[in-house]
Amino acid sequence: MTAAKLSLSAVNRSFGPVQILFDVSIDLLPGEVHALIGENGAGKSTTMKIMSGYLAPSSGEVRLDGKAMVFGGSQAAESRGVVLIHQEFNLADQLTVEQNVFLGRELRRGLFLDKHAMRAQTVALLDRLHCRVDPDARVRDISNSDKQMVEIAKALGRDAQVLIMDEPTAVLTNREAEVLFEQVDRLRKEGVAILFTSHKLDEVKRISDRVTVMRDGRVVQSGPTSAMTEDAMANAMVGREMSDLFPKRVSALGQDIALRVRGLTVPRYADDVSFDLRRGEILGIAGLVGSGRTETMEGLVALRRHTGQVEIEGRPVTIRSPRDAQMQGLVYLTEDRKGRGLVLNMGMRENLTLQSLGQFAKPFLDRKAEETALDKAVRDFDIRAPSRAVRVRNLSGGNQQKLLIAKIMQTGPRIVIIDEPTRGIDIGTKQQIYDFIHRLSAQGVSVIVISSELPEVIGLADRVLVMRQGRITGGVEGPQKTEDAIVRLAMGLEARTKGEAA
């Protein structure tokens, strides 16, 4: 066995009185891909931050090549070849690919930048990654997978020996993830030690050599990936046997139409979309990323300009603003939790009531009523926060998502559109959210679920509509609701079932 490149040895970490990590020991070997998995809040992020110098351990050691190190900060770690790639990329959007790769360590010739040398090196790095992005392209214009590659190129340019990636595939499509895996494979062969986190156990199984499972701040299991099934990983993460992920459908569907959409068109994104939604129905919307699912629904609630007819519970309605939609009992929950869903630097109370603040202003804000609402939301949605005063930024992804759901439910909606309800969320929380969606439907609320995870739409929805290039290409329900059928529709292959009657 080779010696560990970077290792944590009996690391503890506390924030104030709260201990987050307990006696964590992990070895990263050169040429090995190490997967770190665990539910949200299990301590993965803190572990990665300690490895990469963003945080110091409260006790225990970080060892690089067997020697105990104290990184004075992330820069010190980077200069020693340990690089963390954040889930939200750390790139300057307005700069070009090349400028980003050399950001902070620009090559100079005398007083001036040595553009020639930087260009040559950038091209070499991108070539090494088999990435075809133009070095002159601005980062804001390139795809997420290319951004990921630029991050990796940046890391390699700094001579990274240890590459730590925080959920690298969370923002990638399956194809983009595939490209990433090839590069990871290449780096592994070059002897780089790689650690990554992921909520997708199939990709953990596929790409990693070794898996470490964390739960509640402790390492509960660590071993070769080949020795663990996906089920075993999930069980180790949750600490209990996973029962059926999707709840059984209990209630019978009503027949009345809650929402009727005809000819909804959102310029550039959606073209003549028509569908019906029954009361209490869970309707799945599937399709590739970029098929216009999100934009269609954003158009429906007037977050984008749109045309088309909408009827809610039989009455034609005009929706000119999200507020109009909300007044009609129609709300949309964004997929972009951090960018559009929650005000990260505010507390839970302010976020919870933001969308329904009118209820609490009579005319002055009723702080007590807000607190009561928060109590109720924390109970109903099992939101776990270190304290009531915590900024939402510091909640784990799963708890942020629960808070976001609580926030839109505060408006008392009749029709809820949830975009990617469980993106980047651990399996235990996923199950809670699925249960919740079912409870909603049992109460007669109609739910539209947009999801890129096929098992999710299939397991959750009564009926699935598939979108491709801004149009609905078909719908499947009952026994036809298979991954194969949905993929065929999403890819534009022949529709085996007839589309939604318009």
Next chain:
Amino acid sequence: MTTQVTRPGQPAGPGHGINLHVLGPIVALLVLIVAGALMNPNFLSYANITNVLARSAFIGIIAVGMTFVITAGGLDLSVGSMAAFIAGLMILVMNLLVPSMGAGISVILVGMAVALGAGLLAGFLNGFLITNMRIEAFIVTLGTMGIYRSLVTWLADGGTLSLDFGLREAYGPVYYGGLLGVSWPIIVFLVVAILGEIGMRKTAFGRYCAAIGSNDQVARYSSVDVNRIRLLTYVGLGLLVGIATIMYVPRLGSASSSTGVLWELEAIAAVIIGGTMLKGGFGRVWGTVVGVLILGLIDNLLNLTDWVSPYLNGAIQGVIIVLAVILQRENRPEG
């Protein structure tokens, strides 16, 4: 470089070091008052304190409105020029009406209405260009700043617009008079500040301002009418500039191209010293009031003592502003 400070996604330690951030401006104010009292026995005299307050009232009234604008992620550079323009317009209209209506209360009431109307309109113009036309607040208000400054110079024909002498007598009490020994500008400032504080902390409007300043996309996705709220902050600020001008005109009874010069920066400085974040998302009106008092007291102190030349007033204010921002930075997570 020092060690890494708090990063997003990391649980914050309890306590948060909030105390210094909350109390900083108050501590600074207290230090200033104690220092002033030690340096000059007249500093704490009733006459001096009311003098400082009355002189600070104009900036103060404007700064309260500025707090909302900045909290909602905006900025208004035009308020100083706007005040000068409104003052010039008001004087011109009142002087014109004296022959027909006489130098009495009615003319003054018309003048006040003109000031309020002009303020509303000017604020609306700024807000409309910023929200509906989607032009940067900095650019829009830089433009209107130049426009109003130039308009008042033009109205005064390069010189000074003076209020009719008869009117001065009738109008004077608005600045020099008062209630129970407290002059009107101070009372108005106090009322505006209290309403502002309530508006910021206790109403949906204040909450929306903070949400929009933090992340206007989140606000939009939460069914908040972002443009309307932003527009209202500018309209409100315009109205307050009108009110401040109403209180200011009787003091000197004139307006010229040098009226209200740099008021915008003083108002913004007061807001920032008070702990409101320049990039928006968090604002507090009481902090702004403290900021206004700090700036006013420094000015006063330099005039009363001969330790430092009063010409260095601007330098000292500059240092205070920078210090205030440094204090803010240490206690707020990056965002």
